[in-house]
Amino acid sequence: MASLFAPLKRGPWRHARRRDLLHVAVVVGAAMVLSLGLVWLAYLVYVWRVAARSPLAPPDRRDVLVFGRKLVGGRPERDYQQRLARALGLVHEERVARLFLLGGCSGGRVSEAEAGLAWLREHGLPLGLAPKLEQASTDSLDNLRHARSLLRHDAGDDNPGTAVPPVALVTSRYHLPRCLLLAHWLGFEASVPVAAEERLRLDRRIVLRLLAEAAYVMWIDLGLRWARRIGAARLLMRVR
Known part of the structure:
Protein backbone atom coordinates (compact mmCIF):
# COMPACT_ATOMS: atom_id res chain seq x y z
CA MET A 1 0.00 0.00 0.00
CA ALA A 2 2.86 2.39 0.81
CA SER A 3 4.29 1.97 -2.69
CA LEU A 4 0.92 2.94 -4.19
CA PHE A 5 1.07 6.34 -2.54
CA ALA A 6 4.81 6.95 -3.06
CA PRO A 7 4.42 8.94 -6.34
CA LEU A 8 1.71 11.04 -4.69
CA LYS A 9 3.73 11.98 -1.61
CA ARG A 10 5.54 14.71 -3.52
CA GLY A 11 4.54 18.03 -5.04
CA PRO A 12 0.86 18.99 -4.70
CA TRP A 13 0.00 15.84 -2.74
CA ARG A 14 2.66 16.05 -0.06
CA HIS A 15 0.32 17.37 2.64
CA ALA A 16 -2.88 15.73 1.44
CA ARG A 17 -4.77 13.17 3.51
CA ARG A 18 -4.46 9.47 2.73
CA ARG A 19 -8.12 9.37 1.66
CA ASP A 20 -7.46 12.16 -0.84
CA LEU A 21 -4.39 10.34 -2.16
CA LEU A 22 -6.44 7.19 -2.64
CA HIS A 23 -9.05 9.21 -4.53
CA VAL A 24 -6.39 10.56 -6.91
CA ALA A 25 -4.86 7.10 -7.36
CA VAL A 26 -8.23 5.59 -8.26
CA VAL A 27 -9.05 8.33 -10.77
CA VAL A 28 -5.66 8.18 -12.51
CA GLY A 29 -5.65 4.38 -12.43
CA ALA A 30 -9.10 4.30 -14.02
CA ALA A 31 -7.94 6.68 -16.75
CA MET A 32 -4.98 4.40 -17.47
CA VAL A 33 -7.12 1.26 -17.65
CA LEU A 34 -9.92 2.75 -19.73
CA SER A 35 -7.47 4.28 -22.20
CA LEU A 36 -5.32 1.12 -22.34
CA GLY A 37 -2.36 3.25 -21.30
CA LEU A 38 -2.83 5.80 -24.07
CA VAL A 39 -3.27 8.63 -21.58
CA TRP A 40 0.26 8.02 -20.25
CA LEU A 41 1.52 7.87 -23.83
CA ALA A 42 -0.06 11.27 -24.49
CA TYR A 43 1.78 12.74 -21.51
CA LEU A 44 4.99 11.10 -22.69
CA VAL A 45 4.60 12.88 -26.04
CA TYR A 46 4.08 16.17 -24.18
CA VAL A 47 7.18 15.58 -22.04
CA TRP A 48 9.24 14.64 -25.10
CA ARG A 49 8.18 17.73 -27.04
CA VAL A 50 8.93 20.14 -24.21
CA ALA A 51 12.27 18.49 -23.47
CA ALA A 52 13.36 18.39 -27.11
CA ARG A 53 12.02 21.71 -28.39
CA SER A 54 12.59 24.16 -25.54
CA PRO A 55 14.74 27.14 -26.56
CA LEU A 56 18.06 28.25 -25.10
CA ALA A 57 16.91 31.79 -24.34
CA PRO A 58 13.68 33.69 -23.65
CA PRO A 59 12.21 35.86 -26.43
CA ASP A 60 12.89 39.06 -24.51
CA ARG A 61 14.51 40.44 -21.37
CA ARG A 62 12.68 39.18 -18.31
CA ASP A 63 12.95 37.71 -14.82
CA VAL A 64 14.75 34.36 -14.77
CA LEU A 65 14.09 31.52 -12.31
CA VAL A 66 16.84 28.91 -11.99
CA PHE A 67 15.82 25.63 -10.38
CA GLY A 68 18.27 24.04 -7.99
CA ARG A 69 19.16 20.39 -7.54
CA LYS A 70 20.47 18.28 -4.69
CA ARG A 78 26.58 18.39 -13.27
CA ASP A 79 22.93 19.08 -14.05
CA TYR A 80 22.76 22.04 -11.69
CA GLN A 81 25.99 23.47 -13.12
CA GLN A 82 24.45 23.35 -16.60
CA ARG A 83 21.43 25.31 -15.36
CA LEU A 84 23.65 27.90 -13.73
CA ALA A 85 25.85 28.18 -16.81
CA ARG A 86 22.79 28.80 -18.98
CA ALA A 87 21.60 31.53 -16.60
CA LEU A 88 25.05 33.12 -16.59
CA GLY A 89 25.03 33.15 -20.37
CA LEU A 90 21.67 34.94 -20.35
CA VAL A 91 23.11 37.51 -17.94
CA HIS A 92 26.01 38.24 -20.28
CA GLU A 93 23.55 38.50 -23.21
CA GLU A 94 21.57 41.08 -21.17
CA ARG A 95 18.41 38.98 -21.24
CA VAL A 96 17.95 38.96 -17.45
CA ALA A 97 15.97 41.61 -15.61
CA ARG A 98 16.18 39.88 -12.22
CA LEU A 99 17.77 36.55 -11.39
CA PHE A 100 16.18 34.16 -8.87
CA LEU A 101 17.99 31.07 -7.59
CA LEU A 102 15.59 28.47 -6.20
CA GLY A 103 16.33 25.72 -3.70
CA GLY A 104 16.59 25.15 0.02
CA CYS A 105 18.71 22.73 2.02
CA SER A 106 18.46 19.21 0.62
CA GLY A 107 20.61 17.32 3.08
CA GLY A 108 23.53 19.63 3.88
CA ARG A 109 24.02 22.92 5.67
CA VAL A 110 24.26 24.98 2.50
CA SER A 111 21.12 25.67 0.49
CA GLU A 112 20.99 24.89 -3.21
CA ALA A 113 20.44 28.59 -3.89
CA GLU A 114 23.51 29.61 -1.84
CA ALA A 115 25.68 27.01 -3.56
CA GLY A 116 24.39 28.22 -6.93
CA LEU A 117 25.26 31.82 -6.09
CA ALA A 118 28.78 30.81 -5.05
CA TRP A 119 29.23 28.91 -8.34
CA LEU A 120 28.04 31.90 -10.36
CA ARG A 121 30.44 34.24 -8.57
CA GLU A 122 33.30 31.83 -9.22
CA HIS A 123 32.45 31.83 -12.93
CA GLY A 124 32.11 35.53 -13.64
CA LEU A 125 28.79 36.80 -12.33
CA PRO A 126 28.86 40.62 -12.78
CA LEU A 127 29.37 42.42 -9.48
CA GLY A 128 26.39 44.68 -10.05
CA LEU A 129 23.92 41.79 -10.20
CA ALA A 130 22.47 40.55 -6.90
CA PRO A 131 20.38 37.42 -7.42
CA LYS A 132 17.38 36.78 -5.18
CA LEU A 133 17.64 33.54 -3.22
CA GLU A 134 14.63 31.31 -2.53
CA GLN A 135 15.81 28.95 0.21
CA ALA A 136 12.60 27.75 1.85
CA SER A 137 11.74 24.77 -0.33
CA THR A 138 13.08 21.47 -1.65
CA ASP A 139 10.64 20.58 -4.45
CA SER A 140 9.58 22.22 -7.70
CA LEU A 141 6.10 23.17 -6.53
CA ASP A 142 7.27 25.04 -3.44
CA ASN A 143 10.13 26.57 -5.46
CA LEU A 144 7.54 28.20 -7.68
CA ARG A 145 5.13 29.12 -4.89
CA HIS A 146 7.84 30.95 -2.95
CA ALA A 147 9.26 32.52 -6.11
CA ARG A 148 5.78 33.82 -6.89
CA SER A 149 5.65 35.47 -3.46
CA LEU A 150 9.08 37.05 -4.02
CA LEU A 151 8.03 38.40 -7.41
CA ARG A 152 4.86 39.94 -6.02
CA HIS A 153 6.67 41.36 -3.01
CA ASP A 154 9.30 43.01 -5.20
CA ALA A 155 6.50 44.50 -7.28
CA GLY A 156 5.06 46.01 -4.11
CA ASP A 157 1.84 43.99 -4.25
CA ASP A 158 1.42 40.88 -2.08
CA ASN A 159 -2.22 40.40 -3.10
CA PRO A 160 -2.70 36.70 -4.01
CA GLY A 161 -4.81 37.75 -6.97
CA THR A 162 -2.07 39.87 -8.54
CA ALA A 163 -0.82 38.61 -11.88
CA VAL A 164 2.66 37.10 -11.95
CA HIS A 175 12.72 18.71 -15.70
CA LEU A 176 11.10 21.43 -17.82
CA PRO A 177 7.74 19.66 -18.49
CA ARG A 178 6.99 19.38 -14.78
CA CYS A 179 8.01 22.97 -14.09
CA LEU A 180 5.90 24.31 -16.96
CA LEU A 181 2.86 22.38 -15.78
CA LEU A 182 3.21 23.53 -12.18
CA ALA A 183 3.85 27.12 -13.32
CA HIS A 184 0.60 27.02 -15.28
CA TRP A 185 -1.37 25.80 -12.26
CA ALA A 190 3.48 34.10 -19.39
CA SER A 191 6.28 31.73 -18.36
CA VAL A 192 8.58 30.29 -21.03
CA PRO A 193 10.97 27.32 -20.79
CA VAL A 194 14.72 27.72 -21.23
CA ALA A 195 16.77 24.56 -21.51
CA ALA A 196 20.07 24.17 -19.71
CA GLU A 197 21.52 21.74 -22.26
CA GLU A 198 22.23 22.61 -25.89
CA ARG A 199 20.10 19.68 -27.04
CA LEU A 200 18.36 16.60 -25.68
CA ARG A 201 20.83 13.73 -25.39
CA LEU A 202 19.17 10.32 -25.20
CA ASP A 203 21.29 8.14 -22.97
CA ARG A 204 19.86 5.57 -20.56
CA ARG A 205 19.68 8.01 -17.65
CA ILE A 206 17.74 10.64 -19.59
CA VAL A 207 15.36 8.14 -21.18
CA LEU A 208 14.46 6.75 -17.76
CA ARG A 209 13.94 10.28 -16.44
CA LEU A 210 11.63 11.16 -19.32
CA LEU A 211 9.56 8.01 -18.79
CA ALA A 212 9.26 8.72 -15.07
CA GLU A 213 8.54 12.39 -15.73
CA ALA A 214 5.61 11.47 -17.99
CA ALA A 215 4.08 9.39 -15.20
CA TYR A 216 4.66 12.12 -12.61
CA VAL A 217 3.19 14.85 -14.82
CA MET A 218 0.19 12.62 -15.48
CA TRP A 219 -0.40 12.08 -11.74
CA ARG A 225 -8.09 18.47 -13.06
CA TRP A 226 -10.28 16.00 -11.20
CA ALA A 227 -9.96 17.98 -7.96
CA ARG A 228 -11.07 21.13 -9.76
CA ARG A 229 -14.01 19.31 -11.34
CA ILE A 230 -15.34 18.00 -8.01
CA GLY A 231 -14.35 21.10 -6.01
CA ALA A 232 -11.91 19.30 -3.73
CA ALA A 233 -10.49 22.26 -1.80
CA ARG A 234 -7.86 20.26 0.09
CA LEU A 235 -6.33 18.93 -3.11
CA LEU A 236 -6.30 22.33 -4.78
CA MET A 237 -4.92 24.21 -1.77
CA ARG A 238 -1.26 23.62 -2.71
CA VAL A 239 -1.58 25.22 -6.14
CA ARG A 240 -3.35 28.40 -5.08
Whole structure:
Protein backbone atom coordinates (compact mmCIF):
# COMPACT_ATOMS: atom_id res chain seq x y z
CA MET A 1 0.00 0.00 0.00
CA ALA A 2 2.86 2.39 0.81
CA SER A 3 4.29 1.97 -2.69
CA LEU A 4 0.92 2.94 -4.19
CA PHE A 5 1.07 6.34 -2.54
CA ALA A 6 4.81 6.95 -3.06
CA PRO A 7 4.42 8.94 -6.34
CA LEU A 8 1.71 11.04 -4.69
CA LYS A 9 3.73 11.98 -1.61
CA ARG A 10 5.54 14.71 -3.52
CA GLY A 11 4.54 18.03 -5.04
CA PRO A 12 0.86 18.99 -4.70
CA TRP A 13 0.00 15.84 -2.74
CA ARG A 14 2.66 16.05 -0.06
CA HIS A 15 0.32 17.37 2.64
CA ALA A 16 -2.88 15.73 1.44
CA ARG A 17 -4.77 13.17 3.51
CA ARG A 18 -4.46 9.47 2.73
CA ARG A 19 -8.12 9.37 1.66
CA ASP A 20 -7.46 12.16 -0.84
CA LEU A 21 -4.39 10.34 -2.16
CA LEU A 22 -6.44 7.19 -2.64
CA HIS A 23 -9.05 9.21 -4.53
CA VAL A 24 -6.39 10.56 -6.91
CA ALA A 25 -4.86 7.10 -7.36
CA VAL A 26 -8.23 5.59 -8.26
CA VAL A 27 -9.05 8.33 -10.77
CA VAL A 28 -5.66 8.18 -12.51
CA GLY A 29 -5.65 4.38 -12.43
CA ALA A 30 -9.10 4.30 -14.02
CA ALA A 31 -7.94 6.68 -16.75
CA MET A 32 -4.98 4.40 -17.47
CA VAL A 33 -7.12 1.26 -17.65
CA LEU A 34 -9.92 2.75 -19.73
CA SER A 35 -7.47 4.28 -22.20
CA LEU A 36 -5.32 1.12 -22.34
CA GLY A 37 -2.36 3.25 -21.30
CA LEU A 38 -2.83 5.80 -24.07
CA VAL A 39 -3.27 8.63 -21.58
CA TRP A 40 0.26 8.02 -20.25
CA LEU A 41 1.52 7.87 -23.83
CA ALA A 42 -0.06 11.27 -24.49
CA TYR A 43 1.78 12.74 -21.51
CA LEU A 44 4.99 11.10 -22.69
CA VAL A 45 4.60 12.88 -26.04
CA TYR A 46 4.08 16.17 -24.18
CA VAL A 47 7.18 15.58 -22.04
CA TRP A 48 9.24 14.64 -25.10
CA ARG A 49 8.18 17.73 -27.04
CA VAL A 50 8.93 20.14 -24.21
CA ALA A 51 12.27 18.49 -23.47
CA ALA A 52 13.36 18.39 -27.11
CA ARG A 53 12.02 21.71 -28.39
CA SER A 54 12.59 24.16 -25.54
CA PRO A 55 14.74 27.14 -26.56
CA LEU A 56 18.06 28.25 -25.10
CA ALA A 57 16.91 31.79 -24.34
CA PRO A 58 13.68 33.69 -23.65
CA PRO A 59 12.21 35.86 -26.43
CA ASP A 60 12.89 39.06 -24.51
CA ARG A 61 14.51 40.44 -21.37
CA ARG A 62 12.68 39.18 -18.31
CA ASP A 63 12.95 37.71 -14.82
CA VAL A 64 14.75 34.36 -14.77
CA LEU A 65 14.09 31.52 -12.31
CA VAL A 66 16.84 28.91 -11.99
CA PHE A 67 15.82 25.63 -10.38
CA GLY A 68 18.27 24.04 -7.99
CA ARG A 69 19.16 20.39 -7.54
CA LYS A 70 20.47 18.28 -4.69
CA LEU A 71 24.09 19.19 -3.94
CA VAL A 72 27.04 16.83 -3.89
CA GLY A 73 29.53 17.66 -1.18
CA GLY A 74 27.89 21.04 -0.73
CA ARG A 75 28.43 22.01 -4.36
CA PRO A 76 26.30 21.91 -7.53
CA GLU A 77 26.50 18.65 -9.46
CA ARG A 78 26.58 18.39 -13.27
CA ASP A 79 22.93 19.08 -14.05
CA TYR A 80 22.76 22.04 -11.69
CA GLN A 81 25.99 23.47 -13.12
CA GLN A 82 24.45 23.35 -16.60
CA ARG A 83 21.43 25.31 -15.36
CA LEU A 84 23.65 27.90 -13.73
CA ALA A 85 25.85 28.18 -16.81
CA ARG A 86 22.79 28.80 -18.98
CA ALA A 87 21.60 31.53 -16.60
CA LEU A 88 25.05 33.12 -16.59
CA GLY A 89 25.03 33.15 -20.37
CA LEU A 90 21.67 34.94 -20.35
CA VAL A 91 23.11 37.51 -17.94
CA HIS A 92 26.01 38.24 -20.28
CA GLU A 93 23.55 38.50 -23.21
CA GLU A 94 21.57 41.08 -21.17
CA ARG A 95 18.41 38.98 -21.24
CA VAL A 96 17.95 38.96 -17.45
CA ALA A 97 15.97 41.61 -15.61
CA ARG A 98 16.18 39.88 -12.22
CA LEU A 99 17.77 36.55 -11.39
CA PHE A 100 16.18 34.16 -8.87
CA LEU A 101 17.99 31.07 -7.59
CA LEU A 102 15.59 28.47 -6.20
CA GLY A 103 16.33 25.72 -3.70
CA GLY A 104 16.59 25.15 0.02
CA CYS A 105 18.71 22.73 2.02
CA SER A 106 18.46 19.21 0.62
CA GLY A 107 20.61 17.32 3.08
CA GLY A 108 23.53 19.63 3.88
CA ARG A 109 24.02 22.92 5.67
CA VAL A 110 24.26 24.98 2.50
CA SER A 111 21.12 25.67 0.49
CA GLU A 112 20.99 24.89 -3.21
CA ALA A 113 20.44 28.59 -3.89
CA GLU A 114 23.51 29.61 -1.84
CA ALA A 115 25.68 27.01 -3.56
CA GLY A 116 24.39 28.22 -6.93
CA LEU A 117 25.26 31.82 -6.09
CA ALA A 118 28.78 30.81 -5.05
CA TRP A 119 29.23 28.91 -8.34
CA LEU A 120 28.04 31.90 -10.36
CA ARG A 121 30.44 34.24 -8.57
CA GLU A 122 33.30 31.83 -9.22
CA HIS A 123 32.45 31.83 -12.93
CA GLY A 124 32.11 35.53 -13.64
CA LEU A 125 28.79 36.80 -12.33
CA PRO A 126 28.86 40.62 -12.78
CA LEU A 127 29.37 42.42 -9.48
CA GLY A 128 26.39 44.68 -10.05
CA LEU A 129 23.92 41.79 -10.20
CA ALA A 130 22.47 40.55 -6.90
CA PRO A 131 20.38 37.42 -7.42
CA LYS A 132 17.38 36.78 -5.18
CA LEU A 133 17.64 33.54 -3.22
CA GLU A 134 14.63 31.31 -2.53
CA GLN A 135 15.81 28.95 0.21
CA ALA A 136 12.60 27.75 1.85
CA SER A 137 11.74 24.77 -0.33
CA THR A 138 13.08 21.47 -1.65
CA ASP A 139 10.64 20.58 -4.45
CA SER A 140 9.58 22.22 -7.70
CA LEU A 141 6.10 23.17 -6.53
CA ASP A 142 7.27 25.04 -3.44
CA ASN A 143 10.13 26.57 -5.46
CA LEU A 144 7.54 28.20 -7.68
CA ARG A 145 5.13 29.12 -4.89
CA HIS A 146 7.84 30.95 -2.95
CA ALA A 147 9.26 32.52 -6.11
CA ARG A 148 5.78 33.82 -6.89
CA SER A 149 5.65 35.47 -3.46
CA LEU A 150 9.08 37.05 -4.02
CA LEU A 151 8.03 38.40 -7.41
CA ARG A 152 4.86 39.94 -6.02
CA HIS A 153 6.67 41.36 -3.01
CA ASP A 154 9.30 43.01 -5.20
CA ALA A 155 6.50 44.50 -7.28
CA GLY A 156 5.06 46.01 -4.11
CA ASP A 157 1.84 43.99 -4.25
CA ASP A 158 1.42 40.88 -2.08
CA ASN A 159 -2.22 40.40 -3.10
CA PRO A 160 -2.70 36.70 -4.01
CA GLY A 161 -4.81 37.75 -6.97
CA THR A 162 -2.07 39.87 -8.54
CA ALA A 163 -0.82 38.61 -11.88
CA VAL A 164 2.66 37.10 -11.95
CA PRO A 165 5.10 38.97 -14.25
CA PRO A 166 6.55 37.09 -17.26
CA VAL A 167 9.40 34.76 -16.29
CA ALA A 168 11.82 32.33 -17.89
CA LEU A 169 12.15 28.91 -16.25
CA VAL A 170 15.72 27.63 -16.50
CA THR A 171 16.30 23.97 -15.75
CA SER A 172 17.32 20.66 -17.31
CA ARG A 173 15.35 19.53 -20.34
CA TYR A 174 13.92 16.47 -18.57
CA HIS A 175 12.72 18.71 -15.70
CA LEU A 176 11.10 21.43 -17.82
CA PRO A 177 7.74 19.66 -18.49
CA ARG A 178 6.99 19.38 -14.78
CA CYS A 179 8.01 22.97 -14.09
CA LEU A 180 5.90 24.31 -16.96
CA LEU A 181 2.86 22.38 -15.78
CA LEU A 182 3.21 23.53 -12.18
CA ALA A 183 3.85 27.12 -13.32
CA HIS A 184 0.60 27.02 -15.28
CA TRP A 185 -1.37 25.80 -12.26
CA LEU A 186 0.22 28.50 -10.09
CA GLY A 187 -0.68 31.35 -12.45
CA PHE A 188 2.63 31.88 -14.30
CA GLU A 189 0.69 32.27 -17.53
CA ALA A 190 3.48 34.10 -19.39
CA SER A 191 6.28 31.73 -18.36
CA VAL A 192 8.58 30.29 -21.03
CA PRO A 193 10.97 27.32 -20.79
CA VAL A 194 14.72 27.72 -21.23
CA ALA A 195 16.77 24.56 -21.51
CA ALA A 196 20.07 24.17 -19.71
CA GLU A 197 21.52 21.74 -22.26
CA GLU A 198 22.23 22.61 -25.89
CA ARG A 199 20.10 19.68 -27.04
CA LEU A 200 18.36 16.60 -25.68
CA ARG A 201 20.83 13.73 -25.39
CA LEU A 202 19.17 10.32 -25.20
CA ASP A 203 21.29 8.14 -22.97
CA ARG A 204 19.86 5.57 -20.56
CA ARG A 205 19.68 8.01 -17.65
CA ILE A 206 17.74 10.64 -19.59
CA VAL A 207 15.36 8.14 -21.18
CA LEU A 208 14.46 6.75 -17.76
CA ARG A 209 13.94 10.28 -16.44
CA LEU A 210 11.63 11.16 -19.32
CA LEU A 211 9.56 8.01 -18.79
CA ALA A 212 9.26 8.72 -15.07
CA GLU A 213 8.54 12.39 -15.73
CA ALA A 214 5.61 11.47 -17.99
CA ALA A 215 4.08 9.39 -15.20
CA TYR A 216 4.66 12.12 -12.61
CA VAL A 217 3.19 14.85 -14.82
CA MET A 218 0.19 12.62 -15.48
CA TRP A 219 -0.40 12.08 -11.74
CA ILE A 220 -0.25 15.82 -11.10
CA ASP A 221 -2.30 17.06 -14.03
CA LEU A 222 -5.09 14.47 -13.97
CA GLY A 223 -5.33 14.66 -10.19
CA LEU A 224 -5.63 18.43 -10.16
CA ARG A 225 -8.09 18.47 -13.06
CA TRP A 226 -10.28 16.00 -11.20
CA ALA A 227 -9.96 17.98 -7.96
CA ARG A 228 -11.07 21.13 -9.76
CA ARG A 229 -14.01 19.31 -11.34
CA ILE A 230 -15.34 18.00 -8.01
CA GLY A 231 -14.35 21.10 -6.01
CA ALA A 232 -11.91 19.30 -3.73
CA ALA A 233 -10.49 22.26 -1.80
CA ARG A 234 -7.86 20.26 0.09
CA LEU A 235 -6.33 18.93 -3.11
CA LEU A 236 -6.30 22.33 -4.78
CA MET A 237 -4.92 24.21 -1.77
CA ARG A 238 -1.26 23.62 -2.71
CA VAL A 239 -1.58 25.22 -6.14
CA ARG A 240 -3.35 28.40 -5.08
